[in-house]
Amino acid sequence: MSETTVAVPQRARWAVTAYFVITGAALGTWTARIPAIKQDLGLDDAQVTLALFAVAAGSVLAMQIVGHLADRLGSARVLGPAGIAMSASLLLPGIAGNLPALVAALLLFGAGHGTVDVAMNTHALQVQRRYGRPIVSTFHAMFSVGGLLGAGVGALAAHAAIGVGAHFALVAAALGVVSLIARRALLPPEAAATGNPVRQRGISPGIVFLGVLAFFCSLGEGSMADWSPLYLHDVLRTSPAVAATGYAVFSAMMAVFRFLGDFLVARLGPVLLVRCCGAVAGVGLGGALLLHHPVAAIIGFALFGIGLSCIIPQVFNAAGNRDPSRSGRDLAQVSTLGYGGLLAGPVVIGLVTSWTDLTTGLATPAVLAVFVALSAAAVRPR
Template sequence: MTTLMPTVREATWNERASTLAMFLTLGLAVGTWAAALPGLKSELGLSDRDLSFALLALAIGSVGSTIATGIIAPRFGTGRSTGVSALAMVVAFALPAFASSYVLLLISALLMGITTGALDISVNGHASDVERRWTSPIMSSFHAAFSLGGLVGAAFGGFLAGAGWQVAGQIFGPLLLAALVAVAAMPWLGSGARHTDKPEITFAMPERSMLGLCAVVLFCFLIEGAMADWSAVYLATVTQSSPAIAATGYAAFSIAMATGRVVGDGIVTALGPKRVVLFGGLLAATGMGLAVAFPDPLVAAIGFALVGAGAANIVPVVFSAAGRYGSSPSAGVAMVATVGYAGFLGGPPIIGFVASVGGLRLALGLLVVAAVLVAVGGLGLDRGGKAASS
């Protein structure tokens, strides 16, 4: 199947820059959450199992929101949906600072999931439309902005933790920056991709031709989610690192991922999606194996960086393909992202349960298997990024 790319560039630099800013906002929030998790865990006296259920609440909210946004965004325009979702997400990510009990943390996590899922689908659908009208691959650059935001959010939060700030301050500082970025970008987003006729989109099983894309995203999301939710906890509990040092785990992952995505569009063009996913999955498996085999802060950070480098362009490749081959950009992204979020949904309780029985090292060791499965999934991608159909 051929893609319907315009022959003349229709997207503007303002649209591209504002979309980059929204990915940066999303990354800032995720990085802030990653850096704050060890402090929240300590303040509320949570076990690994308790934390896994908080992450499960976040994932449940994301899955439900993903389905709804895939239906709603094309009706109102992906640009409008992205702007509203970004502001709602910033507010939701501030809520854990006020969570004085485990129940309040669970409620906060659920709201965080709802707003994160809404922004994730809206901004990726919007980016797919901008890329289509840009007439050349630029999706990896958008995801590079997300990784850069994750780096800044985690580093900022870690700096504040090292300076003696309480968890609330560690959360509010980076989120204030996220809010400023989102507000500044909103006027330039435009309405985005929109379908004014009766919505065709309903929640359904993915088409057979897209099952390969869904499988790759499933395991890659599980790995990326684990990095956001467990890397700092791993360094704090297994390697006994300080809160400031613990934040470097996700920061290392984000640095490598951002770097890989900055040059990712060229890599995808040169190698093709098949090799990008295959080699990326193998590199991520190597890095995760290194981190769990040698529980030293420096070695673990290097391992997490290798995971970030390997995973850098896998999701952009798959989202770009899904946006092109779906009935609309938001619908295509929603189809694979909904399946992908099952990684967030099933991953946290599995990791928490295994950690409570055999330790967090063993639990994160399961991600080596997930990375290998991602690499195997790459064998089912053709040159254009679509799952090869039988």
């Protein structure tokens, strides 16, 4: 095998890594400046909620289209332009002068984000096939790194009183340059293609079930941001500083163990890994809630992050490899359900809490994690 042949998947791996980083960074940048945008436009909480819904709506709508394009044209042909478009769309929320303009801008930003999300995950699986070993979990870890990078730069910009428009313009330019460079190293469409005709059959029950597993895991992830601090502060009566550590520990453990995910799946296989991760997440969080102590709760949130870290990459891997000729569409459907779980998590926990209490509410994602562990056979390679 020639040096050039070996270098192609290596370059493509770095390129896909770059797309995962810039996608996380774009989302982290927007999230970090929500308070400033709210203040600049004089929005109330209901209007901010509408703006957040616009991002989600744009992403979900785009996911329904991009899967077909990635299968028909090749993910590289979609990912390159989509990365540039997503970077450029970050400009729009920064210059929106009122709520309607902000909602329209965020619909476009969400559409760009959703398009890149599906295309880069599809291309990541194609690169993994060229490698012949697990590498997908590391990509997802780099998305988390990008999110932390975007949020960190956003916090510095807010501290330095840099206007949202100028901040978003600088970040959009930087992300656009990275996207332009990265697109040249993607696998060429003829190398990435499967050679099989595009099939027009509907969604298979297996893909729906993988989407359900993604929904359950994302529901747990979404619930942690809003409810773990409230559990520590309101139920266990900790200080605000201690309450903030719950979500921080959860996020840190999820990122760290995603970097270890490729090593673990190579040693254990996807089924055993998902089974162990689901058990760690469910038993860890459930046991902590039963102990009803701040230290136990923080350890439980850490175990929940460890458990969830490797499941979504394996679910995406299984979905994208069931039928390579429709990998983009299958990933789009699973991504849509996963995104729905992320949005539904805080709401579901809130509803259960309103009927019972917060401890019972947080037990819901623990039970769902155990269900995922019992359903681990769904990620078995085909």
